[in-house]
Amino acid sequence: PSELSVNRSGRWEQARGGGSRGDMAPSRMSSGSAASVFKKMNYFKKMPDDLTISTNSGSIITMVGALAMALLFVLEFSAFLSLKVETLIEVDDTIDTMMRINFNVTIDDAPCEYVSVDLTDITGTYEHNITRHISKVRLSQWRRWIALHPDEGAGMPAYIQPTTAELAEIQVEREGVEAANAAQLARAVMLDGAEPGVHVANAMAAMEESKLLDVHGNPLGEVVALSQKTTEAYVTTHDLVFVNFFAPWCHWCQALEPIWEQAAAKLPDLHYGEHVKIASVDCVAHVEFCRTMHIRAFPTLLLYTDHSMENPLLYRATRSTEAILEFLEANAKRNHIDHEAEAGAKIAAVSQVHSTASGPEGCMVAGHLLAKKVPGTFHIKLHSPAYSHDAALMNASHVIHHLSFGGDPTSDGGGNILDLGKSSVLNKPFVTAENGHTFVHFHKVVCRMREYLSGTKVGSYSYTMHTSAYKETAAEAFPSVKFSYDLSPMKVVERESTMPTYHFITSLCAIIGGFFTILRQVLNIVFIYS
Numbered sequence: 081p082s083e084l085s086v087n088r089s090g091r092w093e094q095a096r097g098g099g100s101r102g103d104m105a106p107s108r109m110s111s112g113s114a115a116s117v118f119k120k121m122n123y124f125k126k127m128p129d130d131l132t133i134s135t136n137s138g139s140i141i142t143m144v145g146a147l148a149m150a151l152l153f154v155l156e157f158s159a160f161l162s163l164k165v166e167t168l169i170e171v172d173d174t175i176d177t178m179m180r181i182n183f184n185v186t187i188d189d190a191p192c193e194y195v196s197v198d199l200t201d202i203t204g205t206y207e208h209n210i211t212r213h214i215s216k217v218r219l220s221q222w223r224r225w226i227a228l229h230p231d232e233g234a235g236m237p238a239y240i241q242p243t244t245a246e247l248a249e250i251q252v253e254r255e256g257v258e259a260a261n262a263a264q265l266a267r268a269v270m271l272d273g274a275e276p277g278v279h280v281a282n283a284m285a286a287m288e289e290s291k292l293l294d295v296h297g298n299p300l301g302e303v304v305a306l307s308q309k310t311t312e313a314y315v316t317t318h319d320l321v322f323v324n325f326f327a328p329w330c331h332w333c334q335a336l337e338p339i340w341e342q343a344a345a346k347l348p349d350l351h352y353g354e355h356v357k358i359a360s361v362d363c364v365a366h367v368e369f370c371r372t373m374h375i376r377a378f379p380t381l382l383l384y385t386d387h388s389m390e391n392p393l394l395y396r397a398t399r400s401t402e403a404i405l406e407f408l409e410a411n412a413k414r415n416h417i418d419h420e421a422e423a424g425a426k427i428a429a430v431s432q433v434h435s436t437a438s439g440p441e442g443c444m445v446a447g448h449l450l451a452k453k454v455p456g457t458f459h460i461k462l463h464s465p466a467y468s469h470d471a472a473l474m475n476a477s478h479v480i481h482h483l484s485f486g487g488d489p490t491s492d493g494g495g496n497i498l499d500l501g502k503s504s505v506l507n508k509p510f511v512t513a514e515n516g517h518t519f520v521h522f523h524k525v526v527c528r529m530r531e532y533l534s535g536t537k538v539g540s541y542s543y544t545m546h547t548s549a550y551k552e553t554a555a556e557a558f559p560s561v562k563f564s565y566d567l568s569p570m571k572v573v574e575r576e577s578t579m580p581t582y583h584f585i586t587s588l589c590a591i592i593g594g595f596f597t598i599l600r601q602v603l604n605i606v607f608i609y610s
Contacts, residue, residue, distance in 0.1 A: 137606050145599045152591045160584040163533070164577050172527050172571040174539065179453045180487035184446040185561065189475040190462045192216040192443035193396060194377055199449055201456030214447030221440050301345045304359040308369035311361065315384045319355040320411060322383045322395075322404075325370055327363050330378040330468035336399055343404045350405070352412035374440040376474055377467035383411060394441075448487065453567055460561040471552050476519055476559040477511040485525050485541035485565070512549055520562045522546045527571040533578070542572075 381395035
């Protein structure tokens with residue numbers, strides 16, 4: 081073919097043949113140049129088959145690469161279909177003003193009669209003896225259920241003090257007895273010419289001899305003072321013995337004393353009086369004996385039945401003469417006149433309030449509280465305003481069966497917001513061998529929020545717990561169990577997400593392209609060194 085050239089004037093000339101093609105030569109040259117540039121942009125140039133060869137090493141590397149690409153494709157596709165949870169730390173901006181605290185705690189050595197739950201926080205909130213949404217279960221020393229405790233509700237129980245009418249009746253009777261004794265003593269002094277001191281001694285001795293005695297030689301209508309040496313013998317020789325374990329310094333014991341004496345004075349005139357005896361034990365004079373009998377508060381009233389020191393009946397009803405005598409009558413019928421049908425209803429009513437327990441009695445406290453979302457403390461107290469307590473006789477050892485923060489504060493059974501509170505301690509015991517110690521559990525509470533793909537948000541609370549115990553030394557301080565909590569201003573957000581489609585396609589292309597590039601380099605290295 082003829083070759084073309086360009087002269088200085090820019091016109092095309094034919095190098096061979098001397099002819100000129102005019103203006104058609106530039107258009108053909110322009111299209112050929114464009115086609116050449118277009119072909120150079122082809123990154124997938126194909127070589128003739130007769131210029132390529134197949135090798136065993138190339139086949140092996142190709143198969144390994146194909147398997148690796150297939151594996152990565154499966155893993156990437158699985159990641160594309162699965163949920164991804166991203167964890168973030170953010171400022172807690174939840175608008176909930178209340179937080180639910182769920183708990184289940186067993187106190188091994190404190191009757192439910194003494195246990196109460198209080199709640200305080202730094203804003204000045206103070207709730208005493210909370211009973212709403214809280215249940216107390218009486219437990220034996222083997223942690224077996226005895227009965228649900230009939231809680232009296234908030235405030236001081238109504239049976240703490242005798243009524244005004246009862247006090248007036250007791251005072252009249254005591255004044256009448258004292259006046260009669262004084263008159264008898266005066267007559268004895270006037271009839272005898274001896275010295276006044278001798279008169280008084282003789283008169284008092286005569287009065288003691290004139291007292292009526294029962295078949296066991298004990299004065300009728302009086303409270304018998306017992307001690308560690310005499311209690312068991314006295315109980316085993318009588319059908320029913322109602323014993324008041326008291327302390328002289330106890331205010332409630334002092335208030336009970338005239339009622340106790342009046343009940344003893346009325347017993348001889350009742351048809352069941354010969355079967356029942358009323359006695360008392362001074363726990364200040366007989367400290368070790370009261371500890372052996374598991375006395376934790378004063379006054380503690382125990383009824384011993386069937387000539388036995390085992391399984392006494394703890395009195396829990398009103399501290400009045402009528403209630404005490406009704407209680408004794410029901411138990412006298414249960415032990416001696418069981419065939420009387422009319423005794424059944426009264427015995428059943430008494431059994432709902434009083435029940436026997438061998439050994440120390442415990443209490444399981446379970447329920448939930450609604451607290452403000454500010455630092456605070458809920459406090460399980462082991463003493464009651466209805467009794468006087470000695471801290472040296474009280475032990476705060478306990479077991480935490482469950483403790484969690486969270487739950488729907490607007491419902492009793494939880495809801496879909498803040499209902500994932502989990503307990504970090506399950507059936508964990510906290511034991512002290514010494515009495516008079518208080519346990520304090522410190523909790524750092526953090527809000528956790530889970531955001532689902534659907535847009536639903538569900539929150540819960542996690543916490544860490546640290547425990548310490550110390551001995552109460554203040555005069556009016558008693559062992560207890562405290563749960564202090566402080567909320568973090570930050571929250572942990574767990575946000576669900578999925579891999580975007582474009583991300584999956586990009587990753588797939590990267591896998592394929594990357595493997596082809598790497599395999600080509602490996603093949604080049606093999607060819608060079610083979």
